[in-house]
Amino acid sequence: MNTIEMTKRNNERRELLNKENLKVYEDAMIYIRLNARSEYATESILLELLEHLIEAQQHGKSAQDVFGDDLHGYCDALIADIPHQSKQSWILEILRYATILFGGLFAVYTIVQFLAYFIPSLKMESISLVPFLIIIAVGAIAILVILYALKASIFGTKSWFILGVLVYVAAVGGYAYSTILFKGIWMVPMSFWSCLAVTIVMILLHQLFKRLSGKADLKPYRN
Numbered sequence: 001m002n003t004i005e006m007t008k009r010n011n012e013r014r015e016l017l018n019k020e021n022l023k024v025y026e027d028a029m030i031y032i033r034l035n036a037r038s039e040y041a042t043e044s045i046l047l048e049l050l051e052h053l054i055e056a057q058q059h060g061k062s063a064q065d066v067f068g069d070d071l072h073g074y075c076d077a078l079i080a081d082i083p084h085q086s087k088q089s090w091i092l093e094i095l096r097y098a099t100i101l102f103g104g105l106f107a108v109y110t111i112v113q114f115l116a117y118f119i120p121s122l123k124m125e126s127i128s129l130v131p132f133l134i135i136i137a138v139g140a141i142a143i144l145v146i147l148y149a150l151k152a153s154i155f156g157t158k159s160w161f162i163l164g165v166l167v168y169v170a171a172v173g174g175y176a177y178s179t180i181l182f183k184g185i186w187m188v189p190m191s192f193w194s195c196l197a198v199t200i201v202m203i204l205l206h207q208l209f210k211r212l213s214g215k216a217d218l219k220p221y222r223n
Contacts, residue, residue, distance in 0.1 A: 003214055006043040013047075016054050024063035024071065025053055027154050031075050034151040036090070037082040040217050045078060072155040085217060092213035096206055101139050102132070103202030106195050113192035126189045130182035135175045142171035 029046055056066045067074045116123035145167045
């Protein structure tokens with residue numbers, strides 16, 4: 001099975017767990033997935049772990065019987081045995097997240113430009129390139145903090161999750177403010193069709209980078 005097939009099977013098989021075991025497994029699954037490790041190897045281990053837990057449940061055992069009292073330590077031990085993501089796959093993943101970021105921004109601009117046909121006051125003839133340069137740095141920092149906050153909040157205090165949300169809000173606010181602060185600098189023309197074109201290109205690039213990243217991640221396991 002490839003990564004997508006394993007993820008799909010994981011989603012289907014998780015429905016066999018009872019409420020208590022599902023909560024424990026999903027905590028472990030999210031924590032393990034949030035580490036910079038090979039996606040293919042990670043999904044293989046998670047699926048194996050799930051099957052083991054399902055079998056144990058059928059024999060009347062709980063997740064605690066399988067994982068022990070220290071779920072955090074158990075997950076860390078599993079992560080230590082998972083190979084790191086390949087450099088090529090890591091770079092492609094960064095590019096994929098960049099397409100999500102820019103695709104999302106231009107999707108908003110596309111909607112605004114479309115609405116401008118009915119509400120002329122919303123129409124934008126041009127935009128500054130400076131905010132897009134800023135959002136690359138701010139967005140990268142925000143994503144890293146959010147991912148760390150999610151990971152830390154699973155076995156730690158939920159205040160980390162709140163911090164992640166605040167960082168995301170600050171990043172969005174910072175970008176919005178930069179569009180005002182740098183208005184008139186490095187301007188480029190824009191229209192509904194140009195925004196739509198960029199959005200579509202970002203979607204296509206996202207799919208391409210995702211497919212290439214999966215292949216690069218799988219290479220070490222091919223004979």
